[in-house]
Amino acid sequence: MTETSHRPSGDPAAVPSPSANEPYLVVDELTVRFPTADGLVQAVTDLSYTLEQGKTLGIVGESGSGKSVSSMAIMGLHDYKRTRMSGSIRVGGQEVVGLSSEKMRTIRGGDVAMIFQDPLTSLHPFYSVGSQIAEAYTAHNKASKSQARAKAIEMLDRVGIPQPKSRVDDYPHQFSGGMRQRAMIAMALVNDPKLLIADEPTTALDVTVQAQILDLLQELQRDFNSAIIIITHDLGVVAEMADDVLVMYGGRAVEKGPTREILTHPEMPYTWGLLSSVPDVSADTDARLIPIPGNPPSLLDPPTGCPFHPRCAHRSKVPGDLCRTELPELVTGNRPGHTKRCHLANPDSIYEAEVLPEIAPDLVEVVAEDATPAETGTGLFGPDDEAADGGSVAPENR
Amino acid sequence: MTDTDVTPASDQRGGSRTPILEVTDLTKHFPIKSSGVIRRTIGSVQAVDGVSFQVPRGGALGLVGESGCGKSTTGRLITRLYDPTSGSMKFDGREIATLNSKQMLPLRSEIQMIFQDPYSSLNPRHTVGTIVGTPLRVHKMVPEKKVLDRVRELLEVVGLNPEHYNRYPNEFSGGQRQRIGIARALALQPKLLVADEPVSALDVSIQAQVVNLLQDVQKEFGIAFLFIAHDLAVVRHFCPEVAVMYLGKIVEIADRETLYSHPHHPYTQALLSAVPDVKQAAVGGRRERIRLEGDVPSPINPPSGCRFRTRCAYAQDICARVEPPLLQIGKHHKVACHFAGEMGAMPSSPITLKVLGVDREGNSVNGAQPTVDVTSNDPGFADTWTDPKTLQKESEGIG
């Protein structure tokens, strides 16, 4: 790779060095509202998370959960006139919320880049792939046309497009779906971003191509040490890609923590629902899928209390009418680093007794035979061996 | 392994023992016109090329494969949204491939389709009552006075509020719209439902609702399904029998236990291993998987011999020369591969030499007669078959 450290020459001040020990991305109490004719859309509410360089965060949720909106906010891609935003987003120490659009532009596509779900509609049909990549380069670097073109060829080669010298002049419709997404990645990475936001990067792709693209993203992350946010509804993708998971529902974070923790010991009924409603290639075919009843909440008029309570099957286990009346705090559960927004007092035992048998009945017996007092995490996926980080808090009814 | 529940003949409904749909050598080539002044046909997109299968009465066959494999075209051929280039489609014992649209009309009520996109497949200017009621009126299923009652009934069946017949599609969520589409398809009491990616446009939590609804509907009304999807897990959940397509051909077809646990075609193996697995969370990192290079070749000019060979790790000379026949290698298992075998234990020499009467380079061998009629493409399963081990032993004698 040549000239990897080219930065826009004019604005070193736009990217000040991060304050001591702060992670590269800090989202703090982010709230995004869109006033519309029908009322105020409460797209994101009080969202906080951090992400370090070289790490991957998976954001999981359904449409309308706020997962895309919160990431677009990092890029400053919302129309300022039609968006009310509060809280703080710091990218490499630079506050982004309220930043002038001029300054925002130097970050966007430079230090922070984004790839989108549908590479066919996300690439301009009238410009060649090469010129669209070159344009991203010249937007942040002083480069001649031929330099930018050479850079585009280099990037196409880097993301595994065969014969990049001739394909650089092709138009998006001449590329296959997988190649288009590679081209999008090339475009996003042309300025060596420190943070890459991938919004459903493989949803529109076939599984074998999805595997190729995920491989590519991981390989590039190793090479560039960039932070990656991967927004998806596919828990399998999260399991394989992400270091940390953030589950969003109704514009709020409802569960957050290390991927392994969240996917082996989920503590929030919505996460349980996500796990149980997706069939597995090895699950029992006689078992019925357990859908989450009802529909995602309206963001115009979100439910009172816990946003998930109208669809929650475990509401009755919480004393009183707490779920309906009081929003649970996002607090640490039974394991360090694992936070959840739920009133349930003993999620682990409910999970083992009621949820696990539905998701993976074959594992329940293993649990029964294998359960030793020291083992906190009798996880979804078999006896686990991580007492070290599993934690010290044993679930109550062991 | 239990095969009893997938036997096409095991029809509990007591009707005829013939499958509801039997497709033989179905082919669809879309002509390509030249760009000159006179537009000649200069080639064709071989979207579906000689596909054979059966859908049992009240049963379900899954068609999986990646975009461009021809699975959706197959669905549209069966509903006669496209006219087949050649081949036969027997619906309820009656040939429908050659019917003209007028002859097809009475059959249209018996074969219905559910589409992928619940947003674009419902007319936004019609109320739900009109959408669901129109097929009832067109086919005069019920007297005009009873249409509304029937519409309410259908809405109830699919889990919608029957009093919402007056509303417009935009007042419903994606999952509810898909329910409306299902109610519309059910209105005519079809015997076969072609479901083309019925849940892939929906949110995960809603997908399960719709899949369960389809299963209820299947059980309650005895409707057979041709379930077309790219999501391998959903297809496995829904269909006792599954066919894998690649570039217009079926490369492997089997009951689901066999197909998902013992795939014998390298493409099926790659497809299965490519699915990201949530269980991986316990281990961390990426799952070991078979990685396919490149993209699916163009169906305009597909590779010679085996169409998968350009991306196959096991391909040898013979694969370019001779197209592998779809051989039955188990009770309910057919595979089209010269090197078919268990994952990780693929044979190093072709197993098809004996049946094809060719040597390892694909040249025909003097005196060796093909033992199978490679051109025949039987949609069902025979009572006798040769397992891969025997095939290989037989072939070693020739190679």
Next chain:
Amino acid sequence: MFGYILRRLISGVLVLLVVSVAVFALFFYGPADPAIAYCPETRCTPQRLDNIRTSLGLDRPAAEQYGEYMKGIVAGNDFQAGAITIKCPAPCLGVSFKLRVNVTDYLMERFPATLSIAVGGAVLFLLIGVSSGIYAARRRGTLADRAIVGASLVIFAVPYYLFALLAYLLLISQWGIFPESGYFPLFTDGPVAWAKGLLLAWLVIGLTSATQYARFSRGSMIESLNEDYVRTARSKGLSERRVTMRHALRAAVVPVVTIFGLEFATLLAGTVFTERIFDIQGIGLTALNAINTRDLPVISATVLIAAAFIVIANLFVDIIYSVIDPRVRLT
């Protein structure tokens, strides 16, 4: 690309052939007897009418006459009108019944006036319409947007001829703000006189037609500003100006070009009013007079010219398409 244009050209020629057959059928099977147009029944004996028919060749079979007509267009033709011979070199569109002159020459005198009105008007309404449409789209929901949409609706609601008539009466006759209108050929009278004579006509056409284009281009611009690839362009850190002008606009002009191709015919037809009100001798007025006097050769010639114009405009649109959209030229 070349094959694409050639194919378009050939289909254009075919369209013209069909139009010519239709026009010719009008001659023969239409209600008007050309001989009577020459010499009204009240003044002519049936014997004389027959003579006229013979001299015009109207007694011969239709196919033969069509051949003659086509031959005239390709190779020219000479007409005998009583004692005099009217020379009609190719492309010969016949001889006017009323005026006894070569139709081609007659129309060529009037054609530049119509073309001047149409082209000048088109340039103006495209400029005003598209730019205000884009402006409104970028400031959607603001006062400026609503003002543009509102104004375009008001102007659109006023009938064109009323607008033109009021403009003429007030701005030229009454207040004398604009110079007296009329057509002064560009090459003989110079550009200043030419422009002065047409100025108000251009403005009236420009302003009234711009309303439609403002709304079209506003709608299409709003749509393309919402496209995923515009979001991609923004996410690259491009300036808003570049995002709008380079990424959104290029896609937004496609439907505008389509409308323009379709509307060009209306523009030509619309000049009837313009020519009448602003006293400009153009094709529109000529056609109107020819219809009044049943001068079939002139009518058919104007129809053919109009058809040719539509064909040329559509060819032009197709070429623009292929320049804008690579998918058109590469498939």
